[in-house]
Amino acid sequence: MTVLELRGVSKVYGEGSAQVHALREVSLSVGEGQLVAVMGPSGSGKSTLLTIAGTLEEPTSGDVLIAGEPVSGMGRDDRARIRRRCLGYVFQDFNLLAGLTVAENVSLPLELDGMPARSAVQCGLRALDELGLRGRAGSFPDELSGGERQRVAIARAVVGDRRLLLADEPSGALDSANGEAVMRLIRAACRRGVAGVVVTHDAQLASWADRVVFLRDGRIVDQTVPASGPESLLTPNP
Amino acid sequence: MTIRHALLALLSEGPRYGLQLRQEFEARTGEVWPLNVGQVYTTLQRLERDGLVESDGGDDDGPQKGFKITDEGRAELAAWLRTPPDLSSPPRDELVIKVLVAVELPGVDVHEVVQTHRRYLVQLMQEWTRLKEYAADRDLGFGLAVDAELFRLDAVVRWLDAADGRIKRASLEDRDLPRAPLPKTPRKVVLRP
Incomplete structure (x- = not known):
C-alpha cells in the first residue's frame, strides 16, 4: 500500500522576477516497507520536497497524499494530527530536546498526541529496546555520542504506529561506522513496514535505499531501476 | 593484491x-x-x-x-x-575521457551523459550495500572488501557531481560574459596509459 504520494507537486518561492521554482511537477510514491532515497546537489529542491512530504509546507500546485488521504483538503489541526501520529522526522543535527531524558524525548510525540504519560513511556522504552538503547533511557542528550543521539532520534521518529519516516542527511554529521549504523536502523524500521524517504547528496547513504531518485533543478530527472540481485556481483566475469 | x-x-x-x-x-x-x-x-x-x-x-x-x-x-x-602501492600516476580512466569528450562535442547534453553514469554507479553501490547489509557482519574480510569497493565507487560519483557543477558554472559564465577573445590555452589533457 502506498504511504506517501506526491502528484505533480510544484513549489514556487517569491514573485515576479524574483521567483524561484524549488520543485517542478514532482511525482513520487513510496509504499509500505519501502526506502526511497532522493539524491541531488544543494539547491536541487531536496529539502523542499521533504518539508512538503512532511506537511510542514504546502505545495504551490499538486497534491500530497499520506496513507491515501489528500493533505491539501485538511485544516491546520488535522495536518498537525497527521504529523504527530503518522510521521517521524530525522534531521542531520538530531534535534533532541536537551532538558528531557532519552526516554522522555522518544515518548514526547505520543504524549503530545494525547496518550497518557505512562503508556507513552512504555511505548518509548519499547522503541529504545528495538534499537538497543534501553540502557540509555535515563540519560540526557548531552551525555550521548553523536551516533547514539541519532539513534535516539530514529527511535523517536518510529515510536508508536508511525507509517512514514522522513530523514534529511541523517548521517551527515557522523563518521562512516555511525552513519552505517543509522542506515541499518532505518532499513530495520522499513522492514517492519515503515515507508522511508531519505534525502541526501551522499551516494553511500543513498545506496541503502530500494530505489534512488535523482533531483536536479527541482525536477526528478532519473531513478535507479531495482537491482537484479546482489548475487550477480559474485559471478566471475565471463 | x-x-x-x-x-x-x-x-x-x-x-x-x-x-x-x-x-x-x-x-x-x-x-x-x-x-x-x-x-x-x-x-x-x-x-x-x-x-x-x-x-x-x-x-x-x-x-x-x-x-x-x-x-x-x-x-x-x-x-x-x-611497501606502498604505486598510486602516484593517475590511472587511465575511461569515464573521465568520456566526460571530457562529451563536453567538447556539439549537440551532446553532457549533464545527461553524467547522469547516465551516475545512475549506473549508484545502482552498483545499491547492490554492494545489499551484500554488506546481509553478510558483512559475519565476515570481516568480506566487509573490508565491500567497503573498499563502495568507497571507490563513491569517489567516482563524487567526481561526477563535482564535474556536473563545474560544467554548469562554466556554461553560465559563458552565457553571461561578453565574448572577449580568450587567450588560447593548451587544452590537451595528458592521460598516461
Whole structure:
C-alpha cells in the first residue's frame, strides 16, 4: 500500500522576477516497507520536497497524499494530527530536546498526541529496546555520542504506529561506522513496514535505499531501476 | 593484491596443500576475487623456484602436494606489507575521457551523459550495500572488501557531481560574459596509459 504520494507537486518561492521554482511537477510514491532515497546537489529542491512530504509546507500546485488521504483538503489541526501520529522526522543535527531524558524525548510525540504519560513511556522504552538503547533511557542528550543521539532520534521518529519516516542527511554529521549504523536502523524500521524517504547528496547513504531518485533543478530527472540481485556481483566475469 | 603475496600470507600461518590454499584465499576475500586452480599452481611453482616456499618433495603436482613458507618467504611478505602501492600516476580512466569528450562535442547534453553514469554507479553501490547489509557482519574480510569497493565507487560519483557543477558554472559564465577573445590555452589533457 502506498504511504506517501506526491502528484505533480510544484513549489514556487517569491514573485515576479524574483521567483524561484524549488520543485517542478514532482511525482513520487513510496509504499509500505519501502526506502526511497532522493539524491541531488544543494539547491536541487531536496529539502523542499521533504518539508512538503512532511506537511510542514504546502505545495504551490499538486497534491500530497499520506496513507491515501489528500493533505491539501485538511485544516491546520488535522495536518498537525497527521504529523504527530503518522510521521517521524530525522534531521542531520538530531534535534533532541536537551532538558528531557532519552526516554522522555522518544515518548514526547505520543504524549503530545494525547496518550497518557505512562503508556507513552512504555511505548518509548519499547522503541529504545528495538534499537538497543534501553540502557540509555535515563540519560540526557548531552551525555550521548553523536551516533547514539541519532539513534535516539530514529527511535523517536518510529515510536508508536508511525507509517512514514522522513530523514534529511541523517548521517551527515557522523563518521562512516555511525552513519552505517543509522542506515541499518532505518532499513530495520522499513522492514517492519515503515515507508522511508531519505534525502541526501551522499551516494553511500543513498545506496541503502530500494530505489534512488535523482533531483536536479527541482525536477526528478532519473531513478535507479531495482537491482537484479546482489548475487550477480559474485559471478566471475565471463 | 598479488596472488603471490596472498599465498605467502596464507602459508605464513602454517603449511597447506595447494587446493586448500585456493579455498582459503577465496574464503578470506569473501569470494570477491575468484581464483582458478591453474593460477595457484603456477604461482606456487614460481615461489618454490625463488626459494620463498618449500614443497614436501612429492613428485606429484596434484592437490595433495604440501607447501610451507621459508624464512626468505617471511621476509618477502613483511617487506611487501609495508611497501606502498604505486598510486602516484593517475590511472587511465575511461569515464573521465568520456566526460571530457562529451563536453567538447556539439549537440551532446553532457549533464545527461553524467547522469547516465551516475545512475549506473549508484545502482552498483545499491547492490554492494545489499551484500554488506546481509553478510558483512559475519565476515570481516568480506566487509573490508565491500567497503573498499563502495568507497571507490563513491569517489567516482563524487567526481561526477563535482564535474556536473563545474560544467554548469562554466556554461553560465559563458552565457553571461561578453565574448572577449580568450587567450588560447593548451587544452590537451595528458592521460598516461
